[in-house]
Amino acid sequence: MDSISKEEPVQIKSSIVLSALLIVLLVGSVYISQLIFQEISQTYHIDILAARNVFSLSCFFYAISFFIYGPLSDKVSTKLLVLIGSIGAVCCLLLSVIIDNFNLYLVIMSLIGFFAAAVPAALFAYTAKNTPNHKLSQAMGIMISASIVGIIFSRSVIAMLTDFWSWQVAFAIYAGLITIVCLFVPFSIKQSSHQSSTTSVLGTYLAAIKLLFDKTVIIFLSVGFVLFFVYLGLSSLLTFYLKSAPFSLSATVLGWLNFAGLSAVIGTIITSKLLQVLNERYLLIIYLLAIGASVVTIGYSSSLFIIGLGIFSLFLFVFGLQPLVIAMLNKIVPINSRGAISSLYLLSCLAGGSIGTYLLGIVYQNMAWNGVIVICVVLAIVNLILALVGIQLIKSNHRK
Template sequence: MIESGGRQFWLATLALCIGSFMTFANVYITQPLLPMIADAFDLTVLEANGSFTITTLMLGLSLLIYGPLSDAVGRKSIMLISLVGATVCTLLLTQVESYSALVALRAAQGFFLGGLPAVAIAYMGDEFSPKALLFAVGLYIGGNSLGGIGGRLIGGFVGEAFSWRSAFVAMTIVSVLCLIVFALMLPNSRGFTRKPLCPRQMLADLGGHLRNPILLTCYLIGGLNFFIFINQYSYIIFVLEDAPFNLSAQYLGLLFLTYLAGTVGSSLSGKIVLKVPQPLCIALGVAILMSGTLLTLAQTLPTIIVGLLINSFGFFLAHSSASSLVNRSARGAKASASSLYLVFYYLGASSGGFYLHPFWSAMGWDGVVLGSMLVLTGVLGAAIWLYRQECEPVGEPDVCV
């Protein structure tokens, strides 16, 4: 087993962080470009957002395939093949001439991009010691947030300076470089035990995970958190693009630097859970996300930025803790357990915009905040329920350890 701090630990962790950066940079590159895409193809806000949500939808669905497949084929090969496919799609996106072609390629890209997130945590679970796993998962999810920042900055700055197509050219170059480094750095699997590919067993594993109340609650928490968090950005972009803010695409891209707070949150999660139970870390993250959301109601640029910083920290603290709890709680078939968490996670991302849109249409940003708080209150309650399930009575029924 790989212990934290050694050469193999850092090679594997940094390779997965780079692969994660590449994956999520490609997912989120269109978000600051949404107003440009809407203008170029004469689309509504909801229609333009389809170029983003179709990617997260296909990514989520693909996880049902990649996770179980990696249990039979192997971890590294699945990650490499999927990253190559995603890079080819990014290159093809530079040539699209219609919105339907853009959406079709973004759908295919989303399918390929699911390979690494479906397998990465399972790879770490195979190779790393339990203590090293907690630390590595936090760093890996930090790579997710850095990828989200990087993709949006590329989209915003390159799109503003040249065109939205040029943003995909730049992303292709970045993807090729990340792919090469990932392939060279990631150690081959040593702790992996191959399982025969059996569709019936795959379905049985997935069914078993869904019947586990702890796992199912983690899945719902991850999905509903992302359901709100990521789609808040999609609507705040249109708030800030309009009067009185009138921000251009490059400044909208800079807005996503608030994800750096998420990098800190996810990196700290591995240390926090050594002292605080994971369900309480999830609850803390959700409470922080709720407080940041309320702060944005002040509707000044500084308070919106601070609110999004708080949101990002809280969201990634909760997400890191929940995904780690899934790996710890799964009874076998850990790759499919982690994949199922991410299925809920990305289905939440792809559907949250539809939920928030009526609130946006009726009340603008105030409506988005109201819709967010309704869902997050339920998520907070679910995290507290998880904590109660981990409590063991000692003497008195209300005393827990």
């Protein structure tokens, strides 16, 4: 507890500001293609639905890399992981603007996901392991808020810069922003004082794998998977839906509409406040019901204003739920597994988002927008059932 209290003032100073900026930019680098599928398809002369693979692969490698970097964060300096991730992402962004082969472009964009994951994985794991239970939701909320701002910022800014210049210029500018922030890493990122000295790297991976044999853990990881399958899959296809008739929106208008997603930051704040008066299990169910309602609002409205409200509420409840589920998972595993379980949860969420983007794209091709919405509503109901089962398992474990 003493080590935790010593770390708290640091989060008010320059190191936490820089950490937040790095998370904003590196998480954002994975999402930069989401609103510019049409422009990418025109550059490489491919079908617009094929362009969605740029995001799907980047997000998939980003997700998988969490499991690689999560256990490594117990053995390797946070500063080193941050620099490796940032420099690797910058190099890939710069390479992507000069590649003229789409398959090679897919490889480069996948590598952006791989390198970008190093930064949030290291910082999420450190926060989870060094925060007491009563402050865990709030601490993870801060980290998730930075991730959310990164998603919103990158998609909106890249869309607007693409309309103004080109996506190549937009990517180069984004690489420049990461480079500028990286200049301050040696001065502001503190050396981690919590590296494990008794467990091998292989041991940390084996301990993480053992968590997957816990039924309660599996259920809540599944909640994250299904949640992001719906959220990211729907968000990606919303680009196609709103760019076609009757809406026919430009990338710039989509960028402005995307700012409705900043409600996600509000969601994480609301969660920490509501937990002071509501049981986390009740709040989980309320949020999942609200997510289903948001999907219906987005899917069946013909008004752009109402769709914007639906996007606002979807982000609000999806990301309001994130610190809640992460905190619940961290409370049911040993403290020395908190870094691993946080990485596993983020892996589950992002794998769900990547697979959802791909599979719902196939549904969109064959069953149009209504087919996508029906499947998303069904999955929202499935997720509610999973959560109820998970809550019952937690209650029965407490009785024991």
